[in-house]
Amino acid sequence: MTSAPGKDRLYVMQYPRDLLLDLHRRMLAIRLCEESLVEPILDGSIRCPVHLCSGQEAVAVGVCAALRQDDYVMGNHRSHGHFLAKGGRMEALVAEVFGKEGGCSRGRGGSMHLIDPSVGMLGSAPIVSGTISLALGAALAGKIRGDQRVAVSFFGDGATGEGVLYESLNFAALMHLPMLFVCENNLYATHMPIGDCRPACALSDIARPFGMESVCVEGNDVLAVLAVAQEAVAACREGRGPVFIEASTYRLRGHVGPDDNIQGTHTDIRPPEELARWRENDPITTFEARLVAEGAASDEELARMRGEVGREVEAAHAFAAQSPHPPAEELAAHLFKHD
Amino acid sequence: MPTLTYVMAINQALHQMMEADDSVFLMGQGVKSPWYVGNAANGLLDRFGPDRVIDTPVSENAVTGAGVGTALAGMRPIVVHPRMDFMFYAFDPIINQAANWYYMNGGRLSAPVVVWGIINRGGEQAAQHSQALHATFAHVPGLKVVMPASPHDAKGLMIAAIQDDNPVVFIDDRWLHGIEGEVPAEPYAVPLGRAAVRREGSDVTITALSYMTHLALQAAEELAAEGISAEVLDLRSVKPMDRAAVLASVNKTGRLLVCDPGWQSFGASAEVAALVAEEGCAGLKAPVRRLALPDLPAPASGPLEKAYYPVAGDVAQAVRQLVQSQS
Numbered sequence A: 001m002t003s004a005p006g007k008d009r010l011y012v013m014q015y016p017r018d019l020l021l022d023l024h025r026r027m028l029a030i031r032l033c034e035e036s037l038v039e040p041i042l043d044g045s046i047r048c049p050v051h052l053c054s055g056q057e058a059v060a061v062g063v064c065a066a067l068r069q070d071d072y073v074m075g076n077h078r079s080h081g082h083f084l085a086k087g088g089r090m091e092a093l094v095a096e097v098f099g100k101e102g103g104c105s106r107g108r109g110g111s112m113h114l115i116d117p118s119v120g121m122l123g124s125a126p127i128v129s130g131t132i133s134l135a136l137g138a139a140l141a142g143k144i145r146g147d148q149r150v151a152v153s154f155f156g157d158g159a160t161g162e163g164v165l166y167e168s169l170n171f172a173a174l175m176h177l178p179m180l181f182v183c184e185n186n187l188y189a190t191h192m193p194i195g196d197c198r199p200a201c202a203l204s205d206i207a208r209p210f211g212m213e214s215v216c217v218e219g220n221d222v223l224a225v226l227a228v229a230q231e232a233v234a235a236c237r238e239g240r241g242p243v244f245i246e247a248s249t250y251r252l253r254g255h256v257g258p259d260d261n262i263q264g265t266h267t268d269i270r271p272p273e274e275l276a277r278w279r280e281n282d283p284i285t286t287f288e289a290r291l292v293a294e295g296a297a298s299d300e301e302l303a304r305m306r307g308e309v310g311r312e313v314e315a316a317h318a319f320a321a322q323s324p325h326p327p328a329e330e331l332a333a334h335l336f337k338h339d
Numbered sequence B: 001m002p003t004l005t006y007v008m009a010i011n012q013a014l015h016q017m018m019e020a021d022d023s024v025f026l027m028g029q030g031v032k033s034p035w036y037v038g039n040a041a042n043g044l045l046d047r048f049g050p051d052r053v054i055d056t057p058v059s060e061n062a063v064t065g066a067g068v069g070t071a072l073a074g075m076r077p078i079v080v081h082p083r084m085d086f087m088f089y090a091f092d093p094i095i096n097q098a099a100n101w102y103y104m105n106g107g108r109l110s111a112p113v114v115v116w117g118i119i120n121r122g123g124e125q126a127a128q129h130s131q132a133l134h135a136t137f138a139h140v141p142g143l144k145v146v147m148p149a150s151p152h153d154a155k156g157l158m159i160a161a162i163q164d165d166n167p168v169v170f171i172d173d174r175w176l177h178g179i180e181g182e183v184p185a186e187p188y189a190v191p192l193g194r195a196a197v198r199r200e201g202s203d204v205t206i207t208a209l210s211y212m213t214h215l216a217l218q219a220a221e222e223l224a225a226e227g228i229s230a231e232v233l234d235l236r237s238v239k240p241m242d243r244a245a246v247l248a249s250v251n252k253t254g255r256l257l258v259c260d261p262g263w264q265s266f267g268a269s270a271e272v273a274a275l276v277a278e279e280g281c282a283g284l285k286a287p288v289r290r291l292a293l294p295d296l297p298a299p300a301s302g303p304l305e306k307a308y309y310p311v312a313g314d315v316a317q318a319v320r321q322l323v324q325s326q327s
Helices: A017-036 A038-042 A057-064 A080-085 A090-097 A132-145 A157-161 A163-175 A222-237 A272-280 A283-293 A299-322 B006-020 B044-048 B060-072 B084-104 B134-138 B151-163 B211-224 B243-253 B268-279 B302-308 B312-324
Strands: A072-075 A121-124 A151-156 A179-185 A213-218 A243-248 B003-005 B024-028 B053-055 B076-081 B114-119 B144-146 B168-173 B180-182 B196-199 B204-208 B230-234 B237-239 B256-263 B289-293
Touching (some): A017 A057, A017 A080, A017 A090, A017 A283, A017 A299, A057 A080, A057 A151, A057 A179, A057 A222, A057 A243, A072 A080, A080 A090, A090 A299, A121 A132, A121 B060, A132 A151, A132 A163, A132 A179, A132 B060, A151 A157, A157 A179, A163 B060, A179 A222, A222 A283, A283 A299, B003 B006, B003 B151, B006 B024, B006 B044, B006 B151, B006 B180, B024 B060, B044 B053, B060 B076, B060 B084, B076 B084, B114 B151, B134 B168, B134 B237, B134 B268, B144 B151, B151 B168, B151 B180, B196 B211, B204 B211, B204 B243, B204 B312, B211 B230, B211 B256, B211 B312, B256 B312, B268 B289, B289 B312
Parallel strands (some): A072 A121, A151 A179, A179 A243, A213 A243, B024 B053, B024 B076, B076 B114, B144 B168, B204 B256
Antiparallel strands (some): B003 B180, B144 B237
């Protein structure tokens, strides 16, 4: 498998127009949904911690576009994008963030616990690296059943400091499990630059000692991510898994909340010029420009799409607003199944 | 009725459940080796193959997490830890993930995993090859914890644990593996959360778990010769605890000795004592007593080890003192 650096841009027109527009729409849905949460976070109407994924949409969308609906995905604390890209309903996400009964987890989980088994989203959880081994199990289930299902674990660069990642890499490689380890390298583990966490920064190298196929991809190029993910998924379905994918990307918002500098106790220590450089490399605006430049879509079409997605976001907020909070008398509900 | 050893009763449960349900499978360290799990996995590999009997690398955290993940994906895994002490490495998947999952997602998806830990103690193995961690797991919302004392219950509780739609921690003790008892040939479940009166009595209630149940029964025999009638209640389930059975017995006898195979402080014995303190005090003729392990790591050297683990005589002595004391 080869890496797909930015210089070797895949030609947009190699792809069906419907696919291109669908990828764009999915990224846009994530971005506009994320940005719609900023104001409610700042005015206090959203109270749970929200780790926005603005800037990292191409990883979630590119990977999930390579999957079938019955493939499995598991996420972490920053998984709004994974949930939406896998097909989770936006109103269920927004309602969850607002702590409503209509949320995907009935208000019991909040932003960090997103789930929709009907589309293969088995859940997300904020213990760093905690869901890697769970996704490993989902892949193992696929192997035992022989049902050709693939499992994806999304985790950040920070998770590469956790031992269970290496245990899972070993186990997955040993058992040839149909699993994608997708490391979203946004260069920071909360406040700590990756260079301060590890002696060497090449995260894609960490799986190689286990004999695992590893690839490094420009995570802000949705087509590059899609190409790598399609190849990895095909390998998994043929029993040539697992595959490790390092996707380089960047978060445009705070570690938690819209802006670490004005929120809570965090301070955004990232150099302003670095942030500016990555803003130039925004996965959505750069893709839009390519679509237009290569004649795949017109400005009008894209503006229309943006309007449609904007209305979806408004509808999701309207749904969340009218959804009730879980009643206090149901505090003890859902502890055990069938009890 | 056929007679089986405790360990072969577990083995029979695994054979029958794996036969009945394709989604049931076993994984963990040493499932190919009787040295690890004491014959509990005999014949499974040959019968069900390596896809469903998975001997794993030494990676408790990832392997247990993988078990939980297979459960989320529709399987019914049994993850075995040949020594409970190794389970500390698996606390995140068991406690943070499996126990919380169903509540945390509002009842959308549960993790029906059986995490099977063996208390493997004695023989001068010292502090890290001996621990009984049932109270630690029972403290966590979302987990059920069982500790069968008899071959009959070893089979029935293993089957119930596998069938349950939630994470269950199943704990056995290597000292029980050779014990023989009547075990029906057909599959059956012993309901979780139900205690069993092992011996009826009128002067004192002894609640016990796992190996301690046998000490309590031996003690009751000894005490009967002295004219003391002890009722032995085998809790079987640490959590949910059969509170009604405890209260019913204590209301009948008026005295309670709580025997527990774990450490005394902040353990399972405190929960039984607290239940009686909160709801069953009215008829008590004497203060509640407890007999558990001292608040110490297990020692290696034989004489220290002998001093560390209670025997039937200690149970009998505690009962005598209880019967002599007045409230």
